[in-house]
Amino acid sequence: MVAEKYPEFQKLGVEVLSMSVDSVFVHKMWDAHELSKMVKGGIPFPMLSDGGGKVGSVFGVYLEDAGVEARGRFLIDPDGIIQGFEVLTPPVGRNVSETLRQLQAFQHVRNSKGTEATPSGWRPGKPTLKPGPDLVGKVWEVWKTSMAFDK
Amino acid sequence: MAEEIKAGCARPTGGPVGEKVDDKKETPKQEVIKEVKAMVTVGKKAPDFIAPAYHKGKFINVKLSDYLGKWVSLCFYPGDFTFV
Structure with missing residues (x-):
């Protein structure tokens, strides 16, 4: 649940927007009658309404047959560029921790002005790679596959 | 930033703004080969x-x-009052 981890998104300076085909009136009722019982204070970010799936269609996540949106999650940088997305069919939920990890990695790369890259499974504090001629064929010396996993 | 809207009887809706992504390009020789699906790209x-x-x-x-x-995390989901 993104709402539960919202303070961590805020810490990273990330704005959250949720969107479904439901009307804003239903959003209000869902927040009031269910979500506020799961998350203290209810949903802290704007819940957007996409009646007819017009916006979802443009993002390629509107499922026409069912008339709903897939679980599409887009990470958009301060320049409005999509840095990453993930799209799941409705029955499987996302992993918010992975979203936060990706945001931290994209922010790290952006702050390094592209001089650093984050290898598989990177988390803040783990070593990054500095791509360049000297690194070619030498990644194995500075990075071990075990670093991709959290113990 | 975001102006408040008044709740009326009509269901408020929005939509894409700005230039159309799937603008049909003029192709003088061939007539419509495939529907261009506007897909977002990283x-x-x-x-x-x-x-x-x-x-x-x-x-x-x-x-x-x-x-x-x-930074924005834009999250689509199937519907309110669903279970995942």
């Missing part, structure tokens, strides 16, 4: 849109481009 601009929203007791209009300068 490394490309997110299509701008405006949409009504519920936010902490208020109904507002949200425009994606108002968030330029900030």
Whole structure:
């Protein structure tokens, strides 16, 4: 649940927007009658309404047959560029921790002005790679596959 | 940033704004080969849109481009009162 981890998104300076085909009136009722019982204070970010799936269609996540949106999650940088997305069919939920990890990695790369890259499974504090001629064929010396996993 | 909207009887709706992504390019020789599916791509601009929203007791209009300068996590989901 993104709402539960919202303070961590805020810490990273990330704005959250949720969107479904439901009307804003239903959003209000869902927040009031269910979500506020799961998350203290209810949903802290704007819940957007996409009646007819017009916006979802443009993002390629509107499922026409069912008339709903897939679980599409887009990470958009301060320049409005999509840095990453993930799209799941409705029955499987996302992993918010992975979203936060990706945001931290994209922010790290952006702050390094592209001089650093984050290898598989990177988390803040783990070593990054500095791509360049000297690194070619030498990644194995500075990075071990075990670093991709959290113990 | 986001102006409040009045709740009337009509269901507020929004939609994409700005230049159309799937603008049909003029192809003089061949007539329509395939429907160009507007697909978003990493490394490309997110299509701008405006949409009504519920936010902490208020109904507002949200425009994606108002968030330029900030990171945004945009999350679509199937529907309110569903289970995952």
